[in-house]
Amino acid sequence: MSRVGKAPISIPAGTVVTLTPGVVTAKGPKGELSQDIPVTFEVKVEEGVMTIHRPSDSKQDKSLHGLYRSLLNNLITGVSQGHSVNQELVGVGYKVSNQGNLVEFVVGYSHKILLQVPSEITVVTETVKGKNPNITMSCCDKQLLGQLAAKIRSFRTPEPYKGKGIRFAGEVVRRKAGKSAGKK
Numbered sequence: 660m661s662r663v664g665k666a667p668i669s670i671p672a673g674t675v676v677t678l679t680p681g682v683v684t685a686k687g688p689k690g691e692l693s694q695d696i697p698v699t700f701e702v703k704v705e706e707g708v709m710t711i712h713r714p715s716d717s718k719q720d721k722s723l724h725g726l727y728r729s730l731l732n733n734l735i736t737g738v739s740q741g742h743s744v745n746q747e748l749v750g751v752g753y754k755v756s757n758q759g760n761l762v763e764f765v766v767g768y769s770h771k772i773l774l775q776v777p778s779e780i781t782v783v784t785e786t787v788k789g790k791n792p793n794i795t796m797s798c799c800d801k802q803l804l805g806q807l808a809a810k811i812r813s814f815r816t817p818e819p820y821k822g823k824g825i826r827f828a829g830e831v832v833r834r835k836a837g838k839s840a841g842k843k
Contacts, residue, residue, distance in 0.1 A: 664724030668709040668732050671739045676704050683731055687738030690779070690799040694734050696727050709735070737799035744808045745828035747791040749817070753825075755792045757784045762794070766815040766825065780807060793828070 670676055674687040683702055684693040696702065699714040700723070709731065713724040736742070748755055754765040762782055764772040776782050780798040794811070798804045808827070817824035819835040826832060 662725075664711060664713065664721075664728045666728065668711075668728070668735055670704065670707045670709055670735060672707075674735060674739045676709060676735070678702055678704065683734070685734050685738045687735075687799075689738050689741045692734050692738055692800060694727075694730050696731075697723070700724075700727060702731070733801045737801055741797055741799050742801045742804050743795060743797040744804055746794050746796075746808060746811060746825055747828055748794075748815075748825050749791050750815070750821075750823035753792060753815075753823075754786065755784045755794050756786070757782050757794075762811075764811075764814055767823075772814055774811070776807065777803065780804060 671687075674685060677684040677686075681698045682693055682695055684691065699720075701712040701714070703710050703712070711724065711728050711731065713720040733742075748764075748766065750767060752765065753767065754763075756763050757776075760776040760778060760780070760782060762774045762776055762784070764774065766772065776796070779800060780796050780803065783795045785793045785795070796804060796807065812825050812827070815824045817826045817830070817832040819833060820837055822832050822834060824832075
């Protein structure tokens with residue numbers, strides 16, 4: 660049995676889980692989300708604990724068992740606590756600011772990049788003198804949040820020579836040595 664798939668998911672107080680054939684819906688203090696799952700998988704909710712059982716031991720079912728358990732765990736965590744992503748802009752003159760859900764990036768191009776963030780995501784930008792500008796995004800949907808964070812990172816991916824670019828907070832960029840100074 661899948662180690663991830665057989666682990667139970669605890670449902671915190673204040674979170675309501677509704678099961679219908681093929682769909683699991685969770686509602687909590689941070690919002691409401693639903694996840695489609697194959698009708699062959701059996702989902703049970705008993706005494707604040709959710710478990711997922713696969714229909715057979717076929718290779719396909721084994722591989723999907725852990726996946727759907729992780730997706731449902733992210734669903735429960737999202738509606739109860741929420742998810743957040745922190746990114747920092749490393750580079751001279753790099754800036755980020757927002758007005759509501761319209762985010763403006765200055766990352767070394769001849770133009771500014773404007774990004775309209777979906778209304779489900781809360782965006783906070785921070786610029787402190789002497790530190791790199793930060794952008795913090797929070798949402799109950801982990802998939803939507805990760806997709807947006809990857810899009811923002813793609814505006815200027817971290818490069819290995821000077822380390823400039825948009826990176827996740829705490830991310831370590833592997834650095835390379837530049838050209839040699841010259842022949843002796």
